[in-house]
Amino acid sequence: MNAGRAILHCDLDAFYASVEQRDHPEYRGKPVIVGGDGPSERGVVMAASYEARAFGVRSAMPLAIAGRLCPDGIYVPGNFDRYVEASDAVMAIFAERTPLVEPISLDEAFLDVTATEHLFGGAVEMAREIKRAVRSTCGLVVSVGVATNKLCAKVGSDLRKPDGLVIVPAGGEAAFLAPLPLERLWGVGPKTREVLAGWDLRTIGQLARFDRTALETRLGDHGSAIWERANGIDDATVASEHVPKSVGHSHTFDENTLDPAKIESTLLLLSEGVGRRLREHALRGRTITMTLRVAPFETRTRQRTLGDATNDDLTIYRIARQLLRGALAEDREGGRTSPVRLIGVAVSGLSEGEQLGLFDAARHARLNAALDAVRARFGKDALDRASAREVHERRRLSGHRSR
Ligand SMILES: [Mg+2]
Structure with missing residues (x-):
């Protein structure tokens, strides 16, 4: 990681459900579903522990369906003050290590550690150290992707959850993305995927090798943007904001x-x-x-x-x-x-x-x-x-x- 930038994407695993399991030892090792008092309730699942995911329960799923998949799960309404508190503590750990922190949501942030690398013995060591600190100080597990850009760091943090640490070496961005399915790429929604499927493109690598001009003709600027990303090119900066939005x-x-x-x-x-x-x-x-x-x-x-x-x-x-x-x-x-x-x-x-x-x-x-x-x-x-x-x-x- 000595060429260009060093970016971390840190993403807490099953965040709301993990806070519940941390605060209620009796929930540990059990399927916990945040989003309501019971499986019969209207509304949607806001978070599911990994034990609940094993039953097929997913975020944004109606609670009624979750109830059918996992009738014996522990259903909790959620305690947002606790989640905000836990998030603040995790973000404080990030902020101690670099001033360039861009929070994406309560449980997710990009860190640009290019300038601070020498202080902490490299981005990879910093990622390990952050994982340890989040576990010991906050009692939570965070997955981290380390790369030269935001795109690869984000894809990396998601790849080996829970408790993942994925390192994308400088120069290896395109090769890292190549075998992955297109839905992993930013900006490739269902509509774009349909167009790409028309050309028989399924993986990021296939898109990367495809004719850029044809993509531009069909999809305009968006076509060249996704082609660049497929080739591991992403110049987006980590936008730390001292004033929150x-x-x-x-x-x-x-x-x-x-x-x-x-x-x-x-x-x-x-x-x-x-x-x-x-x-x-x-x-x-x-x-x-x-x-x-x-x-x-x-x-x-x-x-x-x-x-x-x-x-x-x-x-x-x-x-x-x-x-x-x-x-x-x-x-x-x-x-x-x-x-x-x-x-x-x-x-x-x-x-x-x-x-x-x-x-x-x-x-x-x-x-x-x-x-x-x-x-x-x-x-x-x-x-x-x-x-x-x-x-x-x-x-x-x-x-x-x-x-
Ligand atoms: Mg998360």
Whole structure:
């Protein structure tokens, strides 16, 4: 791995199910299916342990089918706070080793370790070390692909799951891909595959040797892009973002519900969580997105962009609630009143909080001193930045939680 770049693709194995098995020793070695309370429930499998996969259970499969394949499996609704926590811990291990980390989802990231290689004795040793650290610190298993580009690293991490470590040597990219079926290649979906099957192309190697001009004529730029990839060429960079794209939380109800108080109070709690997280990272965002999943698994997404970026819980909540009410009203008008399965809120269009200039800082300090003086004179409740109505609303809604 001394030519060009050194890229790792790290992908946790059966992530949600593995977190459940880690946190519940009695689930270990057993088929665990995340996505619902029971096999008869509507909805889909979000994750299946390898023991459940042995029965044919797969992600995105309707729970009813999973229930037929694996009636004695352990069905759990999922605990997203735990998954986010576990993901944060794993991403922190990556970030300790290189600043160039591109998270793809909770359980997956690209790492560019070209510049840091000498510190850790090479990319392969770093991959081994990351696998050890994730296991000992987080109690989870990660598969890693090591290559000179993202494409081969990604294909590599998936090839020997679970607990895989696949190394694609520099110069060996095309040879590594050649025997694999076309569906392993990025950008080759069912439609493209149909076209390629018309030429009797089944493996990546066959595509790599095929006439590039014919591909371009038939598929345009896409044709030359997939030809290059088939030949192991991929220049995409690892796009580390110090500012995340969005901050969001969602909740899956134990039982599908149409109770507006239950839905809205959950939305309030989620909005508070999002606001807190934004403030922790000194971020603000302009776009608020509300996601609603109704039974069986249709998703409604509504969003609004504000003039000013915010990280205020109640601002986030008010907008999200308007979007929620709008979406539910549309459903009612359309004669659809499916109970709600999941509710989520996210803030995107993020920017880092402005650094206060010296002048502003002095002004804020003076203002705070003045407020403190008023509080000292008239009591603590005399001045509160949240209006009395907001406080009332918050109490009223949080009261619904216990109903
Ligand atoms: Mg994974």
